[in-house]
Amino acid sequence: MSLVNFRDPAALSDPEGLRIRPGVLYRSAQPFPAADEAVVAQLRSCDIRTVVDLRDPRETRPEDWAAAEAAGITVVAAPVNPATDVLTAHMATMTTAADLGAFYLLLAESAPEAVAAAVEAATRPGAVLLHCAAGKDRTGLLTALLLDLLGVPVERIVADYARTADALPQIFANLAERHRSALNGQGATRVTGPEGRRLTIPAPLLEAPAEAMTVFLGQVRARHGGAEAFLPACGVPAATLGAFRAKAAVTTA
Numbered sequence: 001m002s003l004v005n006f007r008d009p010a011a012l013s014d015p016e017g018l019r020i021r022p023g024v025l026y027r028s029a030q031p032f033p034a035a036d037e038a039v040v041a042q043l044r045s046c047d048i049r050t051v052v053d054l055r056d057p058r059e060t061r062p063e064d065w066a067a068a069e070a071a072g073i074t075v076v077a078a079p080v081n082p083a084t085d086v087l088t089a090h091m092a093t094m095t096t097a098a099d100l101g102a103f104y105l106l107l108a109e110s111a112p113e114a115v116a117a118a119v120e121a122a123t124r125p126g127a128v129l130l131h132c133a134a135g136k137d138r139t140g141l142l143t144a145l146l147l148d149l150l151g152v153p154v155e156r157i158v159a160d161y162a163r164t165a166d167a168l169p170q171i172f173a174n175l176a177e178r179h180r181s182a183l184n185g186q187g188a189t190r191v192t193g194p195e196g197r198r199l200t201i202p203a204p205l206l207e208a209p210a211e212a213m214t215v216f217l218g219q220v221r222a223r224h225g226g227a228e229a230f231l232p233a234c235g236v237p238a239a240t241l242g243a244f245r246a247k248a249a250v251t252t253a
Helices: 037-045 066-070 085-093 097-110 112-122 138-149 154-178 210-224 227-233 238-248
Strands: 025-028 048-053 074-077 127-131 190-192 198-200
Touching: 025 138, 037 048, 037 066, 048 112, 066 074, 074 112, 085 097, 097 112, 097 138, 097 210, 112 127, 112 138, 112 227, 112 238, 127 138, 138 154, 138 210, 138 227, 138 238, 154 210, 210 227, 227 238
Parallel strands: 025 127, 048 074, 048 127
Antiparallel strands: 190 198
16 A cells, blocks of 8 residues: 655645755655555655654554565654643643644654754655654644745645645544544544543644644744754754755755
């Protein structure tokens, strides 16, 4: 089964080819049920040599990327883990798309090591694939930061993020097989949080609202000065930022 929600963000965020080279950065949901020959062929056809897995270790299984690793594709674990008291409290009060955007910033701020590891992986030879479970939230915020670093306009980044809405029915069907307790309307309405607390999944987390990404990027800019300043604050060296730009940015004569 090919990867769901798979795409090159350059296609929608920079169709004129002015800022980001196509075929450098890809995004998707996790493999369902696990990477197989079709997934490996899909990765190879795009010259994807590195996969960045943004999921928490509790979401992963050894077989998820075993076929890809056997084919020589490197898998980098960079878990963006929402299981902190602040993030849990924010989830408990989340009701709007704007709340979801603020949650994305908390996620990014709470996982600087994962952010730095993902950016470093994106500088490696060949294309890189970013993914989480749905390829929407953690994948969305990391993709947005990299596109912002390259100067892609906010509205284009938002449009790429919102495109995930088209894939959500298939994503939910696949996730329901693996995480039945995690989806409202797809099984139980609650999941277990830290210390055994039971949490209802907020409705915005089951959507891909454009406003969420708009708010996230606006807050990154307001609080940190944009990806240009936020990524170094996460521990990304200047040399790594330069290497990513050299690899991904369109150069003009």
